[in-house]
Structure formats: structure tokens, C-alpha cells
Amino acid sequence: MIKVRLVNLLKNEKSFVSYDKALNLMKYFRNLHMHQKNTIPEILDNQNYVIDENLKDTLIVCQHQPLYTIGIRKKSDADFYINENFISRLETLGAKFYQCDRGGLITFHGPGQIMLYPILNLDNFNMRTRTYVKTLENVGRSLFKHYNIMCCDDKEIGVWVGNKKISAIGVNSQNRIVTHGMCINCNVNLKWFSHIVPCGLKERSTTSISNQINRNVNVIDPIPKLFESFKEIFKVKFDNEYN
Template identity: 45%
Template sequence: MVVRPLITVVRAGRLSYTAGLQLQQKLAKQKTADFAEFRNFLLLLEHDPVYTIGIRTKGYTEEDEKRLRELGAEFHRTDRGGLITFHGPGQLVAYPILNLRQFKLSMRCYVATLEQTVIETCRLLGVLNASTTADTGIWVGDKKICAIGVHGSRYVTTHGIGLNCSTDLSWFEHIVPCGIEGKGVTSLSEQLQRQVSLSEATAALLASLAKKFNCQLLEQHQERVTN
């Protein structure tokens, strides 16, 4: 009998970007030499307003950073892929912390599976035309509905996705999201013309992830996995 990999789901609530990053790092730094003993996590949360830049910092200076902070958001430089994006209230942020050897996935295949997970999530919620394009992320027409930026080290993944549920999209007007000129940003609520809650989106995401990654999910309180 084939045993499906297990992912522990941690619902962390609303956290600052710094706190979310620290939690990711804590869960990723496991002292085990055997990849089969690595404990996989899916960290689900909502961030306070924050602009983040990936390893490609094209076009953003200290003056830009100061300007964005003056809007009332934090600003962080990170080691994920991709350019600048926004995270904030109303956006479902999911950080899979996985040892890819348990899933028999390369980094490229991991990203593709993550993309298909988000597309399936959108479909379950009623957005039927979400898709990938030559640009990163998941799109509905020429509007991005979900940002994807990941990092991998020794087969262990960090960072992940930001799916706009009921996000205030005006935050994106101050940047060129992910460095892509001439395209916009959308949300599940905008596409469906109704309020889509994080809990509704989370239920769809978990169903999609279990299917696309062919894994088992175990819910656990944050305190039990970080103490």
C-alpha cells in the first residue's frame, strides 16, 4: 500500500510579515538527516499590510521603500523568487514547508503543482477561467488573482502564495505588481461580485492541495507545533 505524504496544517491567524517569516524558518529548520522523517507543514495566515521584494529587486530604491512605508505598510526584502508584491488583510497567504523528496517532486514540478492547486481552488469557488500565463502567478484575463513566490533549500520549500480574497486592491496601485507593466490585479470577491471570506477560500485550498499533491492533511494548533 502506498502511503501518501502527511502535511500538518497550521492556521496562524493574522501576523506581521516578520512573525510569519520567523515561524516559517522555525518549522523549516528541522534536525533530521532522513528526509522521510521531515515533518511537512502548510502555514496559513493573513498579514498586516506589507510590501515584499524577492531576490530580483529591479527598479526599487531606498526612496521607493520610504514612499511605501509612508503609506502605512511594512517593507521587506526576502529570499523568495519574484519581484515586488503586496500582502495584507483579506488575502489568504499559504506557506507550504515541504521536503520535496517525500513528494517525489523537482522544484519545477513543485511550482507547477502549486499553480494547479490555486487554479483548482479558484474553480471550486466559481472562478472558472483562472490560469497560468508566461508571467508568474495565477491570472484571470490580464489581472493577477494570486502571486506565487517560492524558495527551496536542500529540497525544503518556504514562502508560497498570496491569494486575493477580499483584499483592498488599492494597495497595488502604488507598485508595479511583480514587475509586470500594463496588467492589473483582481480578487475572488471582485470576480464573483460577492464577499469571499478567508475561511471559504481556505476550505477550497485545502481540498485542492490534498488532491493535487496526493497527500493527507492534519490540522494542528500553532502552539503544539512551535513549543
């Protein structure tokens, strides 16, 4: 069974990691896969983490303060969002804006949302990128079933309840090493999504676990089942180094 390093930075509802630090972590663990020269990110170094460089497949779990990210797709789509007026409007709301190298268009990340960033070598899992994305979707489906939320098949990427997305997915794959990942909407304020067209899908909307079952579910409540689902579906075990 494959061992995966678990870097769980989501210890309570008030645990937040900046997006810049998350990007640095992803870069660091991707470089481990690529055997490139590396400097331990400050967020790990400050906590005196000892990195076993022989253990490369990694799962980062965290939560962000409000921000919008846009991935790489058609240039015309990106140009619609990447302009000073639009970005200034988002910043006025209290959110930061990032252009990143994942797939997909614009989405929101913030409080009440679990971020999963697997940095994996797909050769270790005998997966193509598309199969990997489907496997992430299955992790989400397994978690949501625990809350009696029945998800449906959909041609669009992500996990859906009817025409509402409950989990967005966007990945980057370089030399078979994947970064970025998926988010789980727990009790995120859905009003943040009203300022954009999430993932460019005009006829769709967004939902959350709390919204679907009419009770508050914070980001800590799903963690045990989420980890169980990830291990079961990817057929891995976690190290206990950062759990």
C-alpha cells in the first residue's frame, strides 16, 4: 500500500493558511518528486518539521481566508476576469485575487471550506489525469454520502447535487506530478459566489453540506470521514508525522 505524507494544517475552525504559503508548499513537495533543489517552506520550518525526503506523495489540508482564483483555460475567458476594475471590486469585498496554474476558471475559496491539495506522482497510482480527477470526485461523493447527500453524475468536473456544485476540482499535471486539488464546501458563506460565475457555468449554482442538510457543519466535523474516504478510495495509508 502506498504511503502518503499528511500535512494537516486545519486543526480548528480558526486555522488559516495564506494562499501564497499553500502555493509554496505545493512547489516544495512537487520539487521533492522532481529531485530538484529545495528550501523548506517557512510554515514547516517554523514548526521544526523534519521532512523525510524519501516520502514524496503528500496531501496538504488547510483553510484559506477569502480569495478568488482563476486557472488556465481559454485566454478570452481569462481576459474577462483579469482586469483592474474586476479585481479591484473583489478586493473591495475583502478578498484577494490570484491567477494560478490549475485547470478551470474562476472560483472562491475561504472560511468554511476544506482545501485538499494532493501532490502525487500519478505513475505510483497507475492513473491518467482524467482518472485522477474522477477519483477525487469519488472521494467527495463518499464524504457527502456520509451526510446523506446524494450526488449525481455530471459531464462537468466537480461534485454536484443536482445543478449545484458542492465540491470544485482543479488540478495541474506536470511530468505526471499533480498539484492543486479540490475543495469541500462545509459552511462557507455562499454569497461569496454571487460575485462571479463559478467555473464559468452560468446556469449552475453552488451549495454546501450545511445548506443541504439544514444544520451547521464546520470544517472540522467532516475531517475524520474525509481522511477515511481518501485513504480507502486512493488505496493509501497516511504517515502520522503531521496528523
